[in-house]
Amino acid sequence: MSVGGELLVGLAILIGLAGIVVPIVPGTVLIAAALLVWAIVVGTATAWTVVGVGLALLVVSGVVKYTWPGRRLRDAGVPNRSIIVGGLLGIVGFFVVPVVGLFLGFLLGTYLSEVQRLRGLGPAWPATVHATKAVGLSMLVELFGALAAAGIWLAAVLAS
Numbered sequence: 446m447s448v449g450g451e452l453l454v455g456l457a458i459l460i461g462l463a464g465i466v467v468p469i470v471p472g473t474v475l476i477a478a479a480l481l482v483w484a485i486v487v488g489t490a491t492a493w494t495v496v497g498v499g500l501a502l503l504v505v506s507g508v509v510k511y512t513w514p515g516r517r518l519r520d521a522g523v524p525n526r527s528i529i530v531g532g533l534l535g536i537v538g539f540f541v542v543p544v545v546g547l548f549l550g551f552l553l554g555t556y557l558s559e560v561q562r563l564r565g566l567g568p569a570w571p572a573t574v575h576a577t578k579a580v581g582l583s584m585l586v587e588l589f590g591a592l593a594a595a596g597i598w599l600a601a602v603l604a605s
Contacts, residue, residue, distance in 0.1 A: 506590020
């Protein structure tokens, strides 16, 4: 693959990493697609091994992303409904106050859902903090898997 092509793949991976942190684009899918395109163009056994390992890392981090934080939320007694309401208000917040509104909307939505469920302002805050930590943990797990896949790709490119 030409240097320009590898730069484009690298750019797609960087955009994918940014999409994990600020969910504007489907980051993991973009990284997987970039790795796959790279392997198809390069066509070597090493490239296909890199794609296999990279995709495995993305899949494993995706599974862990949904299971580990979800278990922590259940242990803290925070229902999925609060996360869904937080996510929906986060989407609305994203359009009202670009980028930052996503996080503010999530916090507000989760908090309001917990106020309604727990019938009080005070008890809702610890549940909101647990939900925010779980979402942050989920994001870090996904980011770790994506960074590992990107690192393997970069090592293969630099070695060739």
